[in-house]
Amino acid sequence: MNYSSDEDDKPLVFRRTLKPDKAKCSSQPPKPSPKPSNDSDSEDDKPLSSKFSTVSKGNTNHAKNGAHVSVSTAPKPQVKDEDSDDEKPFSSKFISKPKMGSANKVHQNRSASRDNQSRNIGVNKRPLDEERSLGQSSVKKSKLSDSSIPVNRKPVNLKAETNSDDDDDDLPISERIKNQASSSSKPSSIKQKVIKKKSSSLNQTNKKSKKVVKNSKYSKPSKVPPGSGEGQKWSSLAHNGVIFPPAYKPHGVKMLHKGKPVDLTPEQEEVATMFAVMLDTDYMTKPKFKENLWGDWRNILGKNHPIQNLDDCDFKPIYEWHQSEKEKKKQMSTEEKKALKEEKMKLEEKYMWAVVDGVKEKVGNFRVEPPGLFRGRGEHPKMGKLKKRIHPSDITINIGKDATIPECPIPGESWKEVRHDNTVTWLAYWNDPINIKEFKYVFLAASSSLKGQSDKEKYEKARMLKGYIQGIRNAYTKDFGNKDVTKRQVAVATYLIDKLALRAGNEKDDDETDTVGCCTLKVENVEPSPPNILKFDFLGKDSIRYQNEVEVELPVFKAIQQFQTGKKGGDDLFDKLDTSKLNAHLKELMPGLTAKVFRTYNASITLDDMLSRETKGRDVVENVVVYQHANKEVAIICNHQRSVSKSHSAQMTRLDEKIGELKDVIKELETDLARAKKGKPPLKNSDGKLKRNLNPEASEKKIAQTKVKIEKMERDKETKEDLKTVALGTSKINYLDPRITVAWCKRHEVHIEKIFNKSLLAKFAWSMDVDPSFRF
DNA sequence: AAGAGGACTTAGGACGCACGAT
């Protein structure tokens, strides 16, 4: 299976830079050449960066340095499955203490030049204001009731297809494409590989359930491959259920109604308090929030309650009480805090762990969500609604047949249901009180081997795409002009997903924030600007704004224009398409392929490519900067943003001031130096005393030092400005194959802890023993 | 084919703490 290195797989993503004004990125369209892809090494699958972009010129950095130590190929814990490098949750002992300290930053120069076939111009961040587009086109019906049906769904087991290379028997995808695509097709020669689904045959084994170990002594890993059997995720599962938030403790602080204190029952007071503590948030400026809150609160107040209007209420007394409580907490001595923390730990300890197939694993979210007011993102229609308290009778527990059923932690109450479904990985769930048709699940933590396994499968699938990408690009390029509108839309949508790393874009209900992805783009979200520029502007996941201008090849441009003709701004751009059709189509091109795989692929291939460029001869600090630069590129591609911190501008100002001061110092030193050279006496200080005259050498040295300091500060400043809206973490956690990073660290003798923090090390334990020559 | 139901991944913000600068 070697995907080994083709040096050239480029993602065709159009990069975006974050400075609207300066950014000029471009990338090249896929080569229209219908030439069959045989495989990965053709030009088309390289990271954009290598192909199209000039990378920034000077990277500078000032990271702290650390020892150059190569990654330890730690004694790897027990292997969990046949295919190699998975391992047991690793114990911390294998890891040297991550030293997280200051961040090393990248100084980059914006506006990298790119080839000019396409270019991106501008990108902006998070103007949440943005007006929403018209109503959603389709509304879903409400779903019916609940979960009564236990068990039995058999998830398909995708897991196997990890190997890439060898699968050769194929579906003539290319062929298919050809045939179907009416358009000009030339005999394909795309030799598409097909992965045989080996799934079923393998892993049928049923692990006999091993005795469940109670959670105190765990025998170390018995190596049972997780996910064996048809859809089976585990053989034995033991855990202690979930922990509930404490019951509400009334504080008795009276809020005012028409200026006078009102008595509230504890239940009424609880909601009032939820609202009061949000007085200083900007939810207060949203009528919808108040309206929803009021709707739920008045139900609790009852019809005849004196409070008949939210505007008559003054919650300040409660707000202030809350502030003072917060303050008190802050004032506690560190010992007190520590004691409190320990107490909490003691209480929670038993819930933190599960034993899966004999292995003790961390549970991700064992705390039941406390009641509160719903805080949706963006313009959520349900913001402010009361999220009611969850009781044991709301909760379904999933646990091994042989395991002891967790005792309900609230005396006198009991679980809604207990299941023993080993085809799923959740330990418990309850219905989301805000959207009763939906569920909140309790899963294992990211460090668990169940999660690790599926993470690895995700990256293997993305790597598999590498072998198909050329053919896929050729195919959709050919279909830009297909007479069949649906096919044309599929082609263009796939292109956007590939090039711009857009999300698939499922339909949304009316009672959700109106955001879009590729398939749900509205006409008004894409503005064609002749001859061939497309201006994108829409709110995506989490209401993060996506703004980008891209030069595309003419057929795409024309197709978009044509999709728009005769439609209104709020109409669907891709009216013949939805995610299930799109994914169904993608599956014909590669087994298991879905839209999201392109994001993973483009992110990882970009990292792999950027890291593989000349980085020899750099020191660790420089290498880390290179890494961060690559990380940033990926974050931009994926549109991972963060909001600018409140103190950002103040911080910038302060840096400016400091730089100014240092410049003054230099001036003074230069003056002194000049005088000294001429044999003149030193000037006087502000207090009138004569300054000590430095000898010229000392002055010069000091000047030089100060200049270095200024340069460093200026780089810091630039980096800070540069990254103020870029979130690097998301891609690191979810999109970048950790094996790329680990292998690169090994090759460059960079301590892995310089790149992965403790959580990431635990999450990526499965990737730690990758061969240094690994390439995505 | 569409919709409902279900399970799982991906996401940004809040918060608190440790650490480096002063």
Add this chain to the structure above:
DNA sequence: ATCGTGCGTCCTAAGTCCTCTT
């Protein structure tokens, strides 16, 4: 010793995509 920052962790919302039902 104090202060401000940057980072990690927690929290839970918001996506994706699958399968089953109609």
